[in-house]
Amino acid sequence: MSSYDEPGPRLRPNSLELNCPYCQARLSILPSQAGATTICPLCGGKFQAPLPTAQSPVEPQDYSQQDALVREFASKKIAAGVCGILLGGLGVHKFILGFVGTGILMLLVSVFGLCLYALPTMVMGIIGLVEGIIYLTKSDEDFYRSYAIERRTWF
Template structure:
């Protein structure tokens, strides 16, 4: 392999370049695979195609672990009173609030106010479910866009 900084050959396993003493892998001027000069900022060697900047070829973070819009929306509509859609999307505080309010509502359902609380949280969940399905809510708690 070749020194990224000065382009001289370096032994595999040697931690620094014997020519310029720069740690192997540091520098931007030469291809470590074929030793060709690489223009500053280029992501791959023009001579051999070796990937110089591994970060540049990683898929965008948003594509990883993206949540399903349909699943989140339906959870909101059918189980929204229990905050399930917010647990799914990572909005844990809101989810716990909905879950606790619904449980309190169920406990209090022997008096009229309890049913009202459950109804209100249920409507809240359905509205959020519709917002998710229509794209008004389109990211999870980490800001990752939802996928169809």
């Protein structure tokens, strides 16, 4: 019995693309797994992967769509990095990246931290500063993988 890779933007070269017959998730398998009984990693459904036919050869992957997604998300990198450095304690950089819950948490800790001699506010400011520097020093691909695909909310 073989299994599929996790679905997502990372695809293996020479892989076969198909949809799970149960949940319609887009899956990627190795050519050697074609014809084997497989299990969908999302819904757990068992099915036999079809064999490739002469009419549908394995085509090279088109990475232009993924490159566009990387560029689009990386355009937020500068704004998030600068806001992390300047307004880090308020969590503005988290809102820019779409991490609303984490942004609200940083904002609340900073505001209510003023009641505790501003120590929590300073900690949030230092976290924002470090995260801003990390954002600005990552490559676009690494930034996209960390914060768009893996959805890493801290550092």
